[in-house]
Amino acid sequence: MVRVGIVGCGVVGTGVVQLLLKNSDLIEKKAGVRIELTKVADKDWERQRPFEVPGHLRVTDYREVLESSDIVVELVGGKSFAKDLIKEALERGKHVVTANKHLLAEDGYELFKLAEERGLYIGFEASVGGGIPIIKAVRESLVGNRIRAVYGILNGTTNYILTRMLEEEIDFESALQEAKQKGYAEADPSLDIDGWDAAHKITLLSYIAFGSFFSFAEVFVEGIRKVDLLDIELGRDLGYTLKLLAIAKSRDGEIEVRVHPTFVPEDDPLAKVRDVFNAITVDGDFVGKTMFYGRGAGSHPTASAVVSDIVDMAQRIVYCKGIYTHRMGWEGRELKVNRNFYSRYYVRFDVPDRPGVLASISRVLADYHISIASVLQKEKVCKIAGREGEHIVPLVILTHKAYERDMRGALKVIKELPVVEGEPVLIRVEEEAE
């Protein structure tokens, strides 16, 4: 019998309680271990929950959980208290399960190191992709592979918004309001829509895929707040779907880790991922590409992930001489995070509909060694106040693979050209083909 206690009984915590009370017998039959839920700590037991936690489990002091458990489940969220709690649990010899991507992405190195020193285990399956078992897949199932890339849709809120924009042809603000009404976006949605949540998750995936820690500040993050419906539609005309992708790639012994709006080919499985669903593609040197799809959040799916970590640990406690796990930081050296990405690009310029414009823009691109794959120019009348009669048209250029630094250099020059109106729009394109 292995004793498990929970600190933090919000949406996910309540789901874990419900799962363990409902399915503990089943788990024992399958896994050969008995999980006993000892105590659940929360500061507020008055709050209405979708499932009533039995009175004998409820406590308000987290220390009661620490005292009564072999495995401590941290589900309070946030950074400072959660970090102290995990450290205290580890120092007292308890294994830890957490869904706290924010904390682990930013301070994971310290916590994983502490756990390793003490022969303890930090499970974090629930921190990425809700119920999608991506952590175990990358660490265990694909252990024989050198991972070349991990990328996907890791945030349901933004995927919902982009889906609505595309399918209903509405702008970002209207889609955000819809997401709020449906309960998919929080009152302050910035963690989601500015890309931070996805960035935390791709950081954790990078740690396990590439075996090396890095500073979270190195991650390139661009959200969807400025996404223009026009680009979604122009992209669609070119055969691409716009998604907020989180991407981690290995290239020449360095890694790229980035979150930004991205065009994917419309026949890529990621393009078909709609609404709040998540999907993650892993590319390994032997397995090739595999994709994992499901609900990336929610009480019950996330509880399923928390419990898989609990059972893994419980089996090791019961059956093993010591806890073992696939190592964090196994690469044994720091991998440099490379911010000079190598990618295809979609760029849109608003230009007057007259001869020579494309020539002058493509001249600059050529100077920066950027090769053009295709060009799209659309008929359109200017919406700029006071200039309604003029023919200002969106000129879209799709490039072959180029370096980010060159691309930015070229754009800096191009936007100073007298023929270019306003800011050029730059969207990265994720595609096999060169």
Next chain:
Amino acid sequence: MVRVGIVGCGVVGTGVVQLLLKNSDLIEKKAGVRIELTKVADKDWERQRPFEVPGHLRVTDYREVLESSDIVVELVGGKSFAKDLIKEALERGKHVVTANKHLLAEDGYELFKLAEERGLYIGFEASVGGGIPIIKAVRESLVGNRIRAVYGILNGTTNYILTRMLEEEIDFESALQEAKQKGYAEADPSLDIDGWDAAHKITLLSYIAFGSFFSFAEVFVEGIRKVDLLDIELGRDLGYTLKLLAIAKSRDGEIEVRVHPTFVPEDDPLAKVRDVFNAITVDGDFVGKTMFYGRGAGSHPTASAVVSDIVDMAQRIVYCKGIYTHRMGWEGRELKVNRNFYSRYYVRFDVPDRPGVLASISRVLADYHISIASVLQKEKVCKIAGREGEHIVPLVILTHKAYERDMRGALKVIKELPVVEGEPVLIRVEEEAE
């Protein structure tokens, strides 16, 4: 250090050798175990392989593998020798890894029981879905869930054929020839196109999802040999895509296990799975639906799966008091296989274009408690020789959920009606909505 030997060096075996020689250092860093490849047995070392197995590993007598290894990888395929080999390995105290779905689906009970009695482990991740880590996902990642259903596209050959039929509007025979030319179908393709390969795989998935063995003869299997392009096209007009699905479902304490051509809604992620790709959806009471997608076959992806089993075992050998694993047959009782499916149905009748036809057919359906969801009738001129002038039209009826027995009873009556020409076509529909 854990010693691993391979018996059978065909497509998959060669991939495993290549992987272990290339990535053993990486595996040791990640998993904390050193895998040593000892011997590889094959009867024919003259054959050309895409990767040259080093001379010191090659043997022709499988017993040399048994003698030198802690883990024996069976990759000879087929039933009788493979079974003897696995039994001999277990009797000599060796753990076993195999990709042999055919053998495990039909004789798994005996082999798993033998392994359990001896405290040994049979790994079979590679037997379903190639590199897609579905076995571990169902057993370990989703351990906290009561699985309600597992279903998906488990055979690449048939998915390639159905994709070609739909996208190029060609008939089954032409698509099969194309598959053969591309090397996706074997000279004798019956194991694939008649559904047996998918049936073996869904049987194994059922064993682990529902924790109960059953006789493989209980599985309902219908292949794609008789699929008519007309139905693919009529289905598409109704918003469905035809796939060969393998389905295992729990219903009222019994299970349904079946393989047959199936319509799925065109916005279901399974509908988007093209060509030789595989995808498996798992529906659990907490996780909801998750889907796993990738290459379901091939040397390197399958090698990735074989190696994940090897590493799992090696870690347990090194770090654990005994081998432990999620149990086979954990339900502890036999689950009845129910062949009276409960499903939606697509039925096509060829009928003359005249009043009263629909009335007489729907009368019979009502007698059998089958409720009609929608009806589609297409203009079409008869292709039956000698009757070219007549208006014989395909009449398609989509039903709400009904019992298979009722459906078959109704069809038996309907096909005797004077207005119905030839055999009705019956295709099951897999869909959430009632």
